[in-house]
Structure formats: C-alpha cells, structure tokens
Amino acid sequence: MRQLPFTQGELTLMHEAGRERSWRRGEALLTEGSSPDDVILIGAGLVKVVRQSPNGYTSVLAVRGPGELLGELSCLDGRPRSASAVAMQPVTGVSVLAGRFLRLLEEHGGLALAVLRTVAGRLRDADRRRADQGAYAAGVRVARVLVELAVSHGVPVPDPAGALAVAVTQKDLAGAAGTSRESVVRILRDLHDEGLVTTVRGRLLVTDPDGLARWGSD
Template identity: 55%
Template sequence: MAHPDGSIPFFPPEHLELLRARGHPCGWETGDVLMWEGGRPTELVLLEKGLVKVTAESSNGYTSVLAVRGPDELLGELSCVDGRPRSATVTALEPVRGTVVTADHFRRLLTERGALALAVLRSVTERLRDSDRLRAEHGAYPAVVRVARVLLELAHRYGAPPKGTPRPLEVRITQQELAGAAGASRETVVRALRLLQAEGWVALGRGRMMVTAPEQLAAWADCAEVRP
C-alpha cells in the first residue's frame, strides 16, 4: 500500500512483522521524548501510529526540526548500527504507539535477513536525498517559498483530512516547528503564513495548520522565482 503522498513504503508487511516479533509494544503521550540527542543507542522504535518530530540543538541554542516521521518508519536505527550517541531528539507530536526493538536484536536481524538490511539501506538513502534537497532549497528559494514547500510536503506525507472535509489536509505542527523545518525565523514564518492565508491556501489552528488548497499552493510554490 502506498503512503498518502503516493510513495511506496520501504518496509513490506513481512519486514514489519519481523521487527514486531523481536520487540515489545510501547506508547507515548503528546510531548513525551522517545529519544534524547546524545543518548546511548540501546534500542530503536518502529513507529506504528502517530507523528513525531526529530530535532537537533545547535551550539547557540537554536532548535532545528530535521524531520517529521510517521507510521511504519524507523527511529534511531543509525545509532543502533554504528553505536554512536543519538544525533537528534525525537518527540511525540500526538499520542504515539510503536514497537521497541533492542539494538542487539536489530543488528542480529540485519545479519540474518539481507532483504531487511537492504530495505533499511533504502530508507536511509532516501532520507539523505531529502536532506540534500532541503539544503539546496534553503539557498535557492526565499523564506516564504521554503515555508510553503515544507508545509506541502508534510501535508502530502502525513496530513489527514478533517472529518466531513475530504479536500483540506491538516498538519499537526506549530509555527515554531515549521520555522525550524524551513530554516527561517518565527517572524518570517508568521509573515509567510499571513500571505498564504490571504490567498486562501492555508488556515491556522492551535498547534496545527490546514492546507485548504494544496493544488493552488503547489502551483505557486513550483512557479516561484528562484534566487539568482
């Protein structure tokens, strides 16, 4: 089954069942930290339900939102492979359920199951490509366009239509989190969202945003002028 954005999941059902069989279920509430930056990599999490944000702290105290992750994605697998401290903090954006697998069990599975190891490699490769693309866009596009592109990507990957309204896509993210993901200040994000609201493409709620006209917003973001 494809994800909401049309992409094919990295882990087929048989791989997910392998991970579940070697782990145990666990749950977290909104705001709970699943993993701390700098922590020991003793386990990873297969996310089953809900969304989390992945953040990193810079030396000047600025928090960057590196990614938002959803169901059927792995959290903390890289540190479990190389044994180095966690490179980011993972926090629940809403009530979350997942399967916790110890690092030892995970490494053993990768040794025993070549197809699973290849799927993990594909997942890591795709995340690296996404990271490279975002870095390129940060230098190429004005902040308002970056905000629009990040919001669209989150909406298509993880957004859900509210009850009774099949078209709009709701994203559970705050303005500060969107600023970190887009590489912009919160003030810049406020101005960008004000513009997008005026066009009727975005609506705001408490701790969430709604992309009300995804096709129009995507067309505008695609045609926006690139920096010289």
C-alpha cells in the same frame, strides 16, 4: 499519500522482535548524545526529529510517522544519537534492542535492503533541504515544508473538500524551514490570503495542496 517503507512481513518481523511502548505528547523517544540502545518503529502518531544548536535554536530535521524507523543510523554505526526525537502527539510504537535489530538485518536480506533504501532516501532529502536553504526565500521554504508534511502525514478533512490537516506548530514549521516564527506568521497570512491554507479550531489546514506546491515552486 506516501508509500510505507516496509512490507507487512517486515513490519511483523520487527514487532515480534521488540516490545510495545507509548509516549506522551512532548516526551522524548530518543535523546541527542545518548547511546544507541534500541531502534523504534512508529506505530501511530507523529514524531519530530530535532537538533539543538549552541545558541538555543532548535532545528526540525524531519517529521516521522507510522511505519517509519527512528534511531537506525546510530544502531548501524554504534555512535551516539545525533538528534533527539520528540512526540508531537501521543505516540505508540515498538522498541527493538540494537542487537536484535542487527541480527534481523543479518538474517533477512529484504529487511536490510528496505532499511538501506530508507537511509538513502533520507540522505537525499537532507541534501535537498540544505540546498533549499541557500536557494529559496523563506516563503518558498515554508510552502515546500507544508506540502511535504501534507503529502506525507496530512489527514483529510471533510470541510473544506480536499483539505489536509497538518499537525505542526508555527515554532516547528519555523525550525523545519530554517526561518523565524515571526516570518512564519507573516507567510501563513500570505498563504491564507491566497486561499492555500487556513486555520480551523487550532489546526492548520492545507486547503489547496496542488496550488501550494505550485506556489512553492516559484
């Protein structure tokens, strides 16, 4: 599973500087084009970062979970939000006003360095995804997105042993992999036939994370 980007002390600093909030599934935490009034530290739940294209296609740029920040880039440069953040399930978190967040970074070098590392990691991830779009077929891209989600945000389930539940819809999976929903349906069927994924009670389960990673490396 992923390593949280902030120490407990850094999380406490942000909690003390902000206020608790909650969002319903489907509710926007941040809206593309809005002013950077605050930064949100996710406490529980998953959030998708999305951007709407002029033709109506929605790209899923990332999925964020507990211990991660939303909106820090706009807070740092003062420019409007470049994407929206939407709750994929009920979400709780802490909203820190932009001015307070910037003062925290000025006063606590460790926190500022942690934020910088997070931003650098996200830029690397974005570069890799752009490279994947032109280098790999849709099936490989879908497999890679599933592996990333399973490793970062997957929830272990007792049956089948070793499986990880991934909270993602077919539409969001298509948006994250840069393909159509119809292609995702076909790819998931192929992955199911390979024994790598399955669906149980409406949840997508990665039954063999290592095998899926190997499949996505072909």
